């Protein structure tokens with residue numbers, strides 16, 4: 207089978223297309239022929255060495271993919287050949303709170319990922335994907351969608367009528383906007399691009415603020431809520447946006463701390479106690495959360511926003527496109 211291997215984590219060009227022997231599923235495992243994968247900002251961190259020296263090299267990158275079960279190992283009950291499945295980001299986080307053991311099973315980081323024509327998953331590490339989704343759409347769910355879902359409905363509790371603030375137009379934020387609209391919540395979104403602002407409005411954002419031209423975007427966000435502040439922030443910027451998020455959130459509101467796309471920055475942590483803000487760290491989610499999310503996606507007919515699809519052989523180009531930040535929503539890879 208063909209795979210992409212990261213032999214040194216020194217950048218996108220260090221990804222090498224190569225051959226490995228076709229894998230076979232052991233007891234309790236399933237073999238999946240991959241149909242599509244999707245990219246996450248985290249994949250850029252992995253290939254550029256941002257995970258530190260602990261990365262097991264050579265590594266097959268990428269956490270998110272969907273495909274068809276072609277063979278099951280002894281004792282497998284949850285799936286059968288022909289089933290359409292996606293791998294779970296953590297191969298051994300089925301339910302309950304995350305553990306060290308679960309965290310050590312992250313695809314495309316701690317262990318080999320999905321940028322391979324055939325992948326062996328744990329039986330517990332796959333979910334059936336909603337029937338109405340195509341392969342590229344299904345491949346968007348394991349990390350970005352589940353992270354937004356966990357923040358809003360598992361660890362968090364976004365309710366109809368509440369106001370949610372999203373940052374930028376990457377995978378996590380666009381899913382958060384879509385889920386908020388499903389739940390009857392109002393969305394204030396930030397972006398650096400006027401063209402993307404239009405797309406955010408078309409997806410149902412009630413207010414869009416350009417964070418480049420309005421550095422203190424917490425002010426218009428608060429003004430939109432008549433001075434009260436937003437109920438929930440999907441914090442994908444990290445340290446560079448946290449100060450504005452703490453100013454934008456209402457007293458007693460929630461900030462889901464998810465990412466770090468905005469780089470370094472200074473913030474005053476005292477806002478957290480002064481305003482009784484609940485800051486929750488989110489690390490993707492469990493299989494049970496994934497299945498909860500898939501029920502909502504199936505019931506609502508929600509379709510992930512796939513910006514662009516690249517061929518398997520173009521994985522490096524796909525990562526460069528993600529790196530450019532030109533995308534809106536998700537970037538996917540289609541297998542032959």
Ligand SMILES: NC(=O)c1ccc[n+]([C@@H]2O[C@H](COP(=O)([O-])OP(=O)(O)OC[C@H]3O[C@@H](n4cnc5c(N)ncnc54)[C@H](OP(=O)(O)O)[C@@H]3O)[C@@H](O)[C@H]2O)c1
Nearest residue numbers: 247353374375376377378397398465466467468488489490
């Ligand atoms: N904790 C977890 O479990 C988890 C899971 C998934 C992702 N993450 C993290 O969450 C972050 C987002 O991931 P992703 O895959 O959704 O990223 P992505 O698709 O690559 O999105 C990148 C987008 O971030 C926006 N952005 C950049 N700087 C910004 C700023 N200063 N303020 C607001 N938006 C800014 C840009 O949007 P515009 O072009 O609209 O400006 C850019 O297009 C990453 O740090 C990732 O590592 C964490």
